[in-house]
Amino acid sequence: MLKRSLVIPTALPHRNDNAVVNALTIDVEDWYHATFLGVPESSWSTCEERVVESTEHILNILDESSVHATFFVLGWVAERAPKLIRAISDRGHELASHGTMHRQVFSQTPEEFVSDVKRSVELIQSAAGQPVCGYRAPAFSVGKNESWALQELAALGFRYDASIFPIRNFLYGIANAPRFIYPICEGRMVEIPPATVHVGSWRFPIAGGVYFRFLPLPLILWGIHRLNHSENQPAILYLHPWEFDPKYPADGVNSLARWSHGLNKKDMDRRLRKLLSTFSFAPIREVFSSQLNEVYVRDKNYKLAPSAV
């Protein structure tokens, strides 16, 4: 059973033949924000800034295929590079929040969390003039004990969260969380999980980050194909600008973190282009427009309105 499930089709569908539209997401943060590197906040202002160049590199690849994505922007970046955020918006992409300081949710009090999220929305919206209605926690740090954060997001007027990874590893995730979009917070928001596939009785992430760089590309293509055709579900993928920057200056971190951070970066351009030529992609607000329009929105915060999606 396991072996049969791992058979990879030799002929994957052409992009235009695929009826299911997937969601491509980019977490816009610099190399030193990656949680597992452990670079302290006090050192960030002395680190070499690489995020503008690497994000523009991704934008150019997306332009080649006329694909739009959702960019979860860190407030820290929006404050220092507002022109980049404006450019992302002007090129037709969706903007969403990745918080301001890349602090894991469980490390914050509810008051600190709300302050951090509100600040990020203010920075993104003032840079781009585009409403923000989606959130992804740094390092997928909404677990079983952080449901309070989802309630805070709903109270702030968000329509969706994309922070709960439906597998459990040493850093994050909820092992048995639903794998596909589901209502949360009494229907005031929806949760949009990153892509996983079932192989036998196992659940595997294929969605992005180190998984996307580590796994063989044919296996990733097979996984998305299986999601689209066997389960009739879109795949939600996540990437980071620093993953496209082989010259990242990660001096001073331990060798394991350096290895993980740098793994297979030189192949990222080819991998992304292959994905874009094989499958259809759109921003979250388009892929899940019907579900998002059903979500009750509190209009008093940030003047979010149904037309925002």
Ligand SMILES: [Zn+2]
């Ligand atoms: Zn992040």
